[in-house]
Amino acid sequence: MKALKFLLPGAVGPFSGFRWEVGTWHDTSGDPTCGHGVHACEPGDLPFWLQDELWVVELRGDVARGRHKVVGAGGRILGRVEAWDDAARREFASACVARVRELAARRPDAAAHLGDLEQVGPQASAAAIASLAARAAEAVDGTKGYDAERAAQAAWLGERLGLEGLLAR
Amino acid sequence: MSAELTCAELVELVTDYLEGTLPPDEVERFEIHLVYCSPCTTHLEQMRETIRTAGALREEDLDPALADDLLTAFRGWRGDA
Numbered sequence: 001m002k003a004l005k006f007l008l009p010g011a012v013g014p015f016s017g018f019r020w021e022v023g024t025w026h027d028t029s030g031d032p033t034c035g036h037g038v039h040a041c042e043p044g045d046l047p048f049w050l051q052d053e054l055w056v057v058e059l060r061g062d063v064a065r066g067r068h069k070v071v072g073a074g075g076r077i078l079g080r081v082e083a084w085d086d087a088a089r090r091e092f093a094s095a096c097v098a099r100v101r102e103l104a105a106r107r108p109d110a111a112a113h114l115g116d117l118e119q120v121g122p123q124a125s126a127a128a129i130a131s132l133a134a135r136a137a138e139a140v141d142g143t144k145g146y147d148a149e150r151a152a153q154a155a156w157l158g159e160r161l162g163l164e165g166l167l168a169r
Numbered sequence: 170m171s172a173e174l175t176c177a178e179l180v181e182l183v184t185d186y187l188e189g190t191l192p193p194d195e196v197e198r199f200e201i202h203l204v205y206c207s208p209c210t211t212h213l214e215q216m217r218e219t220i221r222t223a224g225a226l227r228e229e230d231l232d233p234a235l236a237d238d239l240l241t242a243f244r245g246w247r248g249d250a
Contacts, residue, residue, distance in 0.1 A: 015200055035193030048201045066197050127205035131173065138172060146172040 001059050002167050003040035003070055004081070006051035011077065014051055015039075020077045025060070027074035032064035038075030043163045045069055047134075047153035050127035054084040056166060083161040093126040095156060096133040099149065103136040110136040174202040179209050183216050 007013060011020040020026070030036020040057045041049055045068045061073025100117055103110035113136035120128050130153055137149035158164060174182075179202050185191045186199050203210050231239075 014204070035196055049204055051204070067194060068197060068201065125205060125207075128207075131205040135171070135173065143172060 001063060001070075001072075002078075003042055003057050003059055003072075004046065004163070004167075005040045005055045005057045005075075005077065006046075006049045007053045007055055007077075009052050011053060011055070020055075022077055022079065025074055025076045027061070030073070032062045032071040032073055035064075035066065035071055037061075037064075037071045037073050039069050039071055040075060041069045043158045043167070044151065044154045046157045047130050047150050050125070050130060054081040054161070055079065056081060081161055081163070081166065088160055089126045091160065092153075092156065093124070093129045096126070096129040096153065099133040099152075100129075100136045103133075103140055107140045109139040113139065174198050176202075176206060176209055179203075179206075180212065183213060186213075187216060187220065 007020065011022075012018065013020070018026070026038060028037045038057070038059060040059060046054075048068045055077045056079050057075050057077050059070065059072025059075045063070055063072045097117060100110070100113050104114045113132050116132050116135075117129070120132070133153070134146050134149040138146035141148070179199060182191060182195065182199055186196065191199060203213065228236075
């Protein structure tokens, strides 16, 4: 199956430190149902794993679904999603900041997250700001609010990055 | 329970994460927190480095005076010095 994977600059896995090479299969002996293997995600999972580089990956062998990821016994990266660039990261972060402000204006429960925004500062990563927006929504509507905010972020990314067409190819 | 781990919760789970004993769902929550929290990422790296460094030490590498100081400190900490 085709999926997506966020990597650090230079196609390096953020948790494994593994440096990926385009087109080269990497197979593991781990059991995907136990979370061992090649980790990737589907469009709805993207806001949880934001890093500098986004890649289309192909998974093979057994593939298990986690709460916010998919794990395959093996995988390879196929090509970078060039649309996830500095401009897209900035736009996404701005949209998340706007959501925190909107939530805080509507409900005092979310206002504390405005202070968190100030604390992380303008150089904060898109991932940090997206998490703040989701937690502000959680302060307003509990788990339902959190999940809805993450789903809205995923929809924003899917549309902006044209992911539907990309994975269908 | 909040959808995301707090920094304090992550610190409690670091050892289990490094030893590979966390259940898959908890590993996922742990790593999602790392994605957006650079202080916790730094903490995890420091723990890894500490384990690497301490694991390479042998008893004979320790200066005897330092070993005595450490033993005294540990006994004092346990309240039996």
